Structure formats: structure tokens, C-alpha cells
Amino acid sequence: MSFSYVVRRILLVFLVIWSAATLNFFIPKITPRNPIREKLLEQASRGGYIPPGFEDMVQSYEKRFGLDQPVWKQYLTYLNEMAHFNLGYSISNFPKTVPELIGQSIWWTIGLLSVTTILTFLIGTLLGALMAWQKSSFVIRNILPGILVLSAVPSFIVGLLLIYFVAFKWKLLPLGGAYDATKLPVFNASFVLEIIRYATLPALAFILTTAGGWAIGMRGMMVTVQGEDYMTFGEAKGLKDWRLFYKYAVRNALLPQVTGLAIAFSYIVGGSVLVEVIFRYPGLGTLLANAIRQLDYFLIYGIVFILTVAIGIAMFIIDMIYPLLDPRIAYEGN
Amino acid sequence: MSNAVLRVNNLDVEYHTDAGAVKANNHVTFELRPKERLGLVGESGSGKSTLALAILRMIRPPGKIAGGEVWLDGVDLTKISDEEMRRMRGNEISMVPQGAMNSLNPVMRIEDQIIDGMVDHNLGLSRSVMKEMAAEALRAVDLDPKVGRSYPHELSGGMKQRACIAISIVMTPKVIIADEPTSALDVVTQRQVMQTIGKIQDQMGSAVILIGHDMGLMAQFVDRIAVMYAGRMMELGTVKDIFTDALHPYTQALIDSLPVLANRGIFNGLPGITPSLLDLPTGCVFNTRCSKVMDICTQKVPPLREHAPGRFAACHLLE
Numbered sequence: 001m002s003f004s005y006v007v008r009r010i011l012l013v014f015l016v017i018w019s020a021a022t023l024n025f026f027i028p029k030i031t032p033r034n035p036i037r038e039k040l041l042e043q044a045s046r047g048g049y050i051p052p053g054f055e056d057m058v059q060s061y062e063k064r065f066g067l068d069q070p071v072w073k074q075y076l077t078y079l080n081e082m083a084h085f086n087l088g089y090s091i092s093n094f095p096k097t098v099p100e101l102i103g104q105s106i107w108w109t110i111g112l113l114s115v116t117t118i119l120t121f122l123i124g125t126l127l128g129a130l131m132a133w134q135k136s137s138f139v140i141r142n143i144l145p146g147i148l149v150l151s152a153v154p155s156f157i158v159g160l161l162l163i164y165f166v167a168f169k170w171k172l173l174p175l176g177g178a179y180d181a182t183k184l185p186v187f188n189a190s191f192v193l194e195i196i197r198y199a200t201l202p203a204l205a206f207i208l209t210t211a212g213g214w215a216i217g218m219r220g221m222m223v224t225v226q227g228e229d230y231m232t233f234g235e236a237k238g239l240k241d242w243r244l245f246y247k248y249a250v251r252n253a254l255l256p257q258v259t260g261l262a263i264a265f266s267y268i269v270g271g272s273v274l275v276e277v278i279f280r281y282p283g284l285g286t287l288l289a290n291a292i293r294q295l296d297y298f299l300i301y302g303i304v305f306i307l308t309v310a311i312g313i314a315m316f317i318i319d320m321i322y323p324l325l326d327p328r329i330a331y332e333g334n
Numbered sequence: 335m336s337n338a339v340l341r342v343n344n345l346d347v348e349y350h351t352d353a354g355a356v357k358a359n360n361h362v363t364f365e366l367r368p369k370e371r372l373g374l375v376g377e378s379g380s381g382k383s384t385l386a387l388a389i390l391r392m393i394r395p396p397g398k399i400a401g402g403e404v405w406l407d408g409v410d411l412t413k414i415s416d417e418e419m420r421r422m423r424g425n426e427i428s429m430v431p432q433g434a435m436n437s438l439n440p441v442m443r444i445e446d447q448i449i450d451g452m453v454d455h456n457l458g459l460s461r462s463v464m465k466e467m468a469a470e471a472l473r474a475v476d477l478d479p480k481v482g483r484s485y486p487h488e489l490s491g492g493m494k495q496r497a498c499i500a501i502s503i504v505m506t507p508k509v510i511i512a513d514e515p516t517s518a519l520d521v522v523t524q525r526q527v528m529q530t531i532g533k534i535q536d537q538m539g540s541a542v543i544l545i546g547h548d549m550g551l552m553a554q555f556v557d558r559i560a561v562m563y564a565g566r567m568m569e570l571g572t573v574k575d576i577f578t579d580a581l582h583p584y585t586q587a588l589i590d591s592l593p594v595l596a597n598r599g600i601f602n603g604l605p606g607i608t609p610s611l612l613d614l615p616t617g618c619v620f621n622t623r624c625s626k627v628m629d630i631c632t633q634k635v636p637p638l639r640e641h642a643p644g645r646f647a648a649c650h651l652l653e
Contacts, residue, residue, distance in 0.1 A: 134394070229436040235392055236431070237451035237501060238423030247450070248439050326441055327485045 009319045013312040020308040025078050028292075028300055029071065035091050035295035036061045065091065065298070078301065087302035092294040098302035101287060106306070108178050109276070109283030111195075113268040116203045121261050123207065124214025129250050131215060132222030135241060144219070151212025156274040159205035163278065166201060174198050176280035202279040206272065210264075217260060221253035228252070255326050262318040265311060338365035338405075339541050340389070340427075340509050345402035347381070347388045347565075356611040358384040358397065360565040363638060366509065366541045371532075373556035373573075374545045375588070377608050381565040382545045383432065386511045390429060391419050407508060424451045428502040430512040430531070434495035434519075438486035444472075444497050445482030448504050455505065471500040474537070475530050492523035499531060506538050513545045528555055549592055553577060561585045564609055564619040567638055570646040581647035583626050618650065626651060 037058050044050050051057075062068045065088075066077060081088060087098035130136045131144060150158075167175045178198050179185055225231065226249060234248045276285035284303060291299035323329045347359035359381045366372050374382050387393050389404055391411055404411040406427060411419060423429075431437035439447055448468040452459065459467070469479035475496040486494060495515060502510060512531060516524040532555065535542050544556055552559055552573070559576045561569045561584065569582040580586040587604045606623040609615060615622050621631040630650050638648040 229431055229433040230439045232392070233429070233431045233437040233498065233501075234439065236390055236423055236429035238420050238425060238455060239451060240420070240454045243450060243454060247442070251441055252439070328440060328487045 005323075006320070009316055012319075013316045016315070017308050017312045020311075021079065021082055021305055022075075024301060024304045024308070025075055028295065028297055031295065033295050034058075035297065036065065036067065039092060039094075039294070065089070067297075082301070082305050087305070088298045090291075090296055090299045092291065092296040092299065098298050101299060102284065102302055102306060105282055105284050105287045108281060109268065109272070109285060112199050112202060112281065112283060113206070113272055114265075116206045117261075117264050117268060119203075120207050120211045121214055121257070121264065124211035125218045125254070125257055127211065128215035128218025128220075129222050129245070129253065132219045132226065133245060133249070134226065144216075147212040147215050150208055151210070151216065153209055154274075155205050155209040155272075156278050158209050159202065159275050159278050162201050162205055173201050176278075178282050199281075202272075202275050202281055205275050205279075214257065214260070218253060218257055221256060222249055225249050225253045255322075258318060258322065258325060262311075262315050265314045268307075337368065339368045339407060340366035340543075341403075341405040342385075342389065343403040343405065345385070345388060345404065346400040347384050347393055348398055348400040350396040350398075351612070353612050357400075358565050358611060359388060361402070361638075362562075362565075362567050364560055364567060364570055366543060368508075368541055369535070369539050370558065371535070371542045371544060371556040373552040373559040374543055374562065375547055375549065375552060375559060376562035377547065379564075379608050379611075380562040382562055383513055384565075385562070386429065386513050386543070386545055389511060390423055390427065392423075421455060424502070424507065425455050425505045426507055427509040427511070428505070428507040430495075430499055430502050430510060430515045432513040432515070432517065434498050434515070435491060437498050438494060440486055442485070443482065444484055444486065444489075444500075445469075447497075448472075448482070448501050451501065452505060457505070467504055468500075471504040472497070474503065474534050475500045476526075492519055492527065495519060495523075495527055496530065499527070499534070503534055503538065503540075506540065508540055509543070510535070510540050511543045511545070514547075515544075516551070517546065517548075524551070549588060561588065564614060565611060566619055566648065567646075568620070568648055570638075571644065575645055581641060581645060581652060582649045583624050583651070584620050585647075587623075587625070618648075 040054065040058055040061070041050075044054065059068070066074060069077070087102075090096050090098050090101055093101060127140075127143075127147070130140045131147075133141075163175060166172050174180075174197065179191065179194050180198075185191060231244065231248055234244050239248070272283075273285035273289050275281070276283045277289050280286070284307075288300070288303050290296075291303065342362055342364050345359050345362040346357060348355045348357055362381070362385055364372070374385065376382050384393070384397075388399055389411070391399070391404075393399060399412055402412070406422065409422075411422065414422075438444070442450075445465065445468050448471060449461075449464045452464050452467070457464075465482075468482055472479045472482055477493060477496050477500065481489065481493065481497065486497070489497065495518075499515070510531075515531065516527050519527060528551065531542065531544075534540075542556075544552070546552060556573060558570065558572050560567060561576075561582065563584050569576070569580065569585045571581070576585060577589060580589060590602045591604055593601060604623060609619065609622060615632065617630070617632040617634055618624070618636050621627050624631065628650060634650070636648045636650045636653065638646055639652075640646050641652050
């Protein structure tokens with residue numbers, strides 16, 4: 001792996017983070033809504049009347065959050081704050097800070113979705129590889145229609161079905177949440193088991209609907225790879241079947257899948273918002289959904305920025321692993 | 335002639351298509367003697383590569399071996415189990431592939447691609463011995479053993495083809511089937527690669543089947559030539575006999591089609607194209623293009639027969 005390759009990849013990561021941060025800043029600004037007024041109005045309406053000097057209060061809060069400045073100035077301040085990982089206060093949960101809120105929910109999401117994404121990748125890829133392998137059993141080679149149907153169903157629908165049947169009718173697993181909220185969480189083995197029990201249904205909703213995508217992609221690549229000359233020559237060498245399958249076919253068909261895995265990590269929150277919401281899972285997806293509903297600029301900025309950085313780093317790691325998987329990559333541009 | 339190392343007997347290979355079954359190989363019969371170099375020539379689609387794959391029992395569905403026998407040193411390859419056949423490949427009978435450019439696994443070092451075949455044949459050798467054998471095989475094909483540490487994309491076309499040859503000879507097989515091993519190379523490299531194959535064959539004492547359509551290359555390299563057309567064996571004889579006194583009109587047409595420097599600009603090609611295997615003429619398959627066609631040719635398939643010692647042909651002119 002050459003030095004210039006690493007440098008180029010690092011620069012690319014910064015470029016990606018900057019562009020995403022910029023988009024992230026402007027998109028919520030498009031709406032004419034004013035989150036501070038909404039929040040104060042909501043509080044005021046609870047009191048039953050709008051106090052005198054309400055507009056002054058709105059303005060003083062806007063000033064406090066810097067929303068009275070021109071947009072370009074807000075943008076520069078925003079970039080500066082983000083660069084220092086200064087995520088500020090939440091509007092909707094004031095005076096809680098954005099890092100505080102993210103810190104409470106991020107581990108639930110990472111725990112649930114990184115495990116699920118990796119599981120899905122492994123199951124889907126292996127299934128797809130077997131579906132295309134000519135020596136697989138008849139059943140495996142012909143499950144494509146079933147896979148296609150499942151991958152076309154949105155994950156929240158499967159989630160709702162699972163909640164209805166498994167949790168509500170058969171009472172096999174909890175309806176939602178991340179742990180039993182009626183008890184005080186004590187960190188021990190039974191609490192870990194409880195977390196896994198609560199995470200099973202959301203994870204299943206996710207795996208059932210996304211494994212098919214991996215399988216179909218892998219199947220396509222495997223069909224192409226099996227037509228390659230090195231497969232014929234490998235067979236003529238008298239290689240064992242498992243070696244032809246793993247070291248020759250899967251190993252080469254896997255390369256685009258690995259890129260896909262990096263992209264899939266970026267959906268860890270974006271793609272799971274609905275699943276988290278319907279399972280009342282206290283993760284980043286639910287937090288983001290609430291932030292968007294209340295137009296909590298700073299919470300949205302904070303969550304998306306953290307995600308972008310995470311994706312950037314994930315992409316970088318994949319880029320670093322890629323030359324190890326495919327020796328031809330490192331030589332690009334030489 | 336019973337000392338043949340490889341004996342193919344009435345081999346039929348069928349492909350099932352929507353329009354019906356086609357015979358890519360039809361009653362193919364020939365023998366390969368120890369240390370012999372046999373050339374297998376014919377136009378594209380004549381069944382040469384199918385024959386190579388059928389001998390290795392690597393015909394994939396919708397194709398299958400529909401009949402006949404392939405005897406390798408007293409074992410009928412069409413009768414043994416898949417696992418037994420796998421052990422034969424590479425060890426007893428090996429292939430030098432057609433498309434050297436893509437015949438190596440792009441994500442493995444050359445050395446590992448030489449060794450993995452040996453590992454899967456349970457030769458009972460240690461890793462270091464196999465590494466030494468791999469280096470030896472690379473030396474045998476005139477490559478620096480350091481090439482073993484390279485990946486395929488780091489090699490030139492000629493080097494890749496040599497690496498493929500190294501892979502196919504490392505277990506000293508009795509029979510090597512080289513399927514147009516030089517068709518992707520320039521003539522200089524072509525010559526070097528052919529010399530390498532010849533040199534190794536002399537050292538190891540293997541028999542070689544060289545598949546191709548370059549009559550000039552055949553004339554230089556092989557001992558005997560087998561001519562195929564539309565899945566059938568048309569003629570089989572020594573190089574000298576074939577080139578000086580071809581028995582079959584098709585063989586004669588092939589030889590006449592070679593350009594001669596004295597007659598620059600004049601090509602004596604063979605008119606027409608190979609018939610579709612789905613729609614073969616009745617009788618002799620060559621009757622639509624033959625210059626000496628007779629009535630019987632459209633009615634009866636001529637048998638492949640020995641017309642003079644060691645000279646086989648399938649033509650009514652000789653009956």
C-alpha cells in the first residue's frame with residue numbers, strides 16, 4: 001500500500017464529511033418553520049395563555065442559539081463548531097446538550113445495528129453464493145422468488161407483523177423498548193440476556209428484509225465469476241470443491257459486496273429509523289425522528305454530523321482493507 | 335497400439351438446447367501414445383475444446399457425455415466417481431488453458447496457485463517441499479522463481495501463459511491437453527512458449543494433445559494430426575502424411591488455405607461455413623462444402639477407417 005494512496009483516501013474522507021455537513025446545514029433551513037417559537041408556544045399553551053413579551057422571549061432565545069444571524073454567518077459558525085466537535089444545546093430538550101442526548105442513545109443503535117448489519121451481510125452473502133453455485137442442492141438454488149418477495153417488503157411492515165404475531169398474539173418476545181423499563185437496570189448477565197431478548201424482533205425485521213438484497217447481489221457476481229477462465233482452470237487443476245467455492249469463486253465475487261458493506265453501515269441509522277420508531281427502541285434513529293419532527297436544528301446537525309464522521313471513517317477503513325482483498329487496487333494510479 | 339496412454343473410444347458429447355439435442359462430439363475415436371505430440375485441428379465450433387473438456391469430464395450442463403469411453407492408463411474416466419475424477423485432474427491428466435490472460439485467480443499469488451492443486455491431491459508433502467517444487471516448475475518454464483511471489487496482474491501475457499504451464503506440469507501428469515495455448519500471444523512469444531512446452535515434455539515424458547487451428551504451428555510441433563469437423567473426426571495421420579498426401583478432401587482444403595508467399599494476395603479459402611450442429615446434412619457432414627462430393631456422400635455417413643498403416647480417414651472416396 002503506497003503512501004500516496006493513504007493520503008488520497010484521507011483527503012477524500014474530509015471532502016465527504018465537509019460536503020455532507022454543508023448539505024446537512026442547509027436542508028433543514030429550507031422550511032419556514034421556527035422551532036423556538038413552536039417550542040415556546042407549546043409551553044405557553046400548556047399554561048393556558050400567551051404571556052406578554054412572548055415575542056421578546058422568542059427573539060432572546062433566537063439570539064442565544066445564534067439564529068438571528070444571517071445564514072452565511074450561521075454556516076461559518078456551524079462549520080467552526082462542528083470542526084471542534086462542539087455540538088451545542090438541543091432546542092427541544094433545552095438545557096440538555098446534543099452530545100448528552102446522542103450519548104444516551106447511540107450505543108443502543110450501534111449495538112443493535114452493527115451486529116445486525118454484519119449478520120445480514122454474512123447470511124445474505126453466503127446464501128447468494130450458494131444460490132449461484134452449480135453444485136448446490138436444488139432447494140437452495142431455487143429459493144430466489146422467496147428472497148425477492150422478502151426484500152421487496154419494507155422493514156417496518158415486517159416489523160409490524162412480527163410485533164403483532166410474535167409479541168402480541170403469541171407473547172414470545174417483548175413488544176418494544178430496549179429493556180424492561182419497570183425494573184432498575186443492573187448490569188449483569190441476566191440484563192445482557194434481556195437486552196438480547198428485546199433486540200431480537202427489531203433485528204429480525206431488519207435481517208429478513210435486507211438479507212435478500214445481499215443475496216441477490218452476491219448471486220449475480222457469483223454467476224459472472226463462475227464463467228471466468230480461472231474457474232475452469234481451477235477445476236482442471238483438480239481442486240477440491242470447497243476451495244473452488246471459497247478461494248476462487250466467493251473470494252472474487254466478494255469484492256463489490258465489501259464496498260456495499262461500507263455503504264450499508266451508513267444506513268445503520270438512516271435505514272433503521274422506522275424500525276426503531278415502531279419498536280420504541282431508544283436509539284439514534286428514534287432520537288433523529290423526534291429531532292426532525294421538532295425541527296431541533298442542533299440535534300439534527302449533531303446526529304447527522306456524528307453519522308457522517310462515522311461513515312467517513314468506515315469508508316476509510318474499508319479502503320484500507322480493500323487492497324488486502326484485491327491486490328490490484330493498490331496499484332491504481334501508479 | 336494397445337500401449338496407448340489415452341484411448342478415446344466412440345465418444346459422444348451432447349448439448350441439450352431448446353431446439354433439441356446437438357452432438358458436439360460424435361463418435362470421436364483416437365489414441366494417444368506415450369510421449370507423443372498429437373495435434374487436434376479444426377475450425378471454430380468443430381468440437382476441439384469440447385473434446386478436451388470431455389476427456390477431463392468437465393462438460394457442464396446442459397451438456398453431457400452421452401456415450402463412449404475414455405481410457406487413461408487402464409481406467410475408464412467416464413465410469414469413475416466424481417471424487418476419483420477430481421484426483422485424476424492435474425495429477426494424471428492436466429490442461430493448459432486457452433485464455434491465459436484470465437486463467438489465473440487474480441487475488442492469489444502465483445506460487446499459491448501452483449501449490450493449492452498439490453495440497454488438494456494429498457501428495458503427503460510438506461509445505462516447504464511443495465514450495466520448492468513450485469519454484470522448480472517455474473524454472474522449468476523459464477520463469478524466475480521470484481515470479482511465484484507475484485500476482486497475475488503483475489505479469490505479462492507470455493509470463494502468465496508460462497505460469498499456467500507451470501501449474502499444469504507441477505505434478506508431472508501423463509497427459510497434458512494444451513487448448514490453443516498460444517492463441518493470445520504474439521508470434522515471438524508463441525514460439526518461445528511452444529519450445530518451453532516441448533522441452534518440458536521431453537524431460538517429463540508426458541504425452542501432449544495440442545489443440546489449435548494454426549496449421550503452421552502444428553507442422554512444427556506435433557508428431558500426428560487429427561482433423562475434426564462438425565464434431566466428427568475426419569482424418570488422423572502423421573504430420574508428414576497429412577501435409578504431403580492428405581486423404582480427406584477437408585484436410586486437403588485446410589492445407590490449401592495456408593497462404594503461400596509466392597502467391598501473395600491469393601487466398602485459397604474454403605467456401606461456405608461450418609454447418610450448424612442443429613441442422614447437419616445427412617450423410618457425410620462435409621458434403622455441403624466438399625469439392626469431390628458424390629451421391630453416396632449425401633446418403634451414408636462414411637466410417638473412420640484405417641486405410642493405410644497408421645492413416646485413418648472418414649471419406650467415401652477411399653471406400
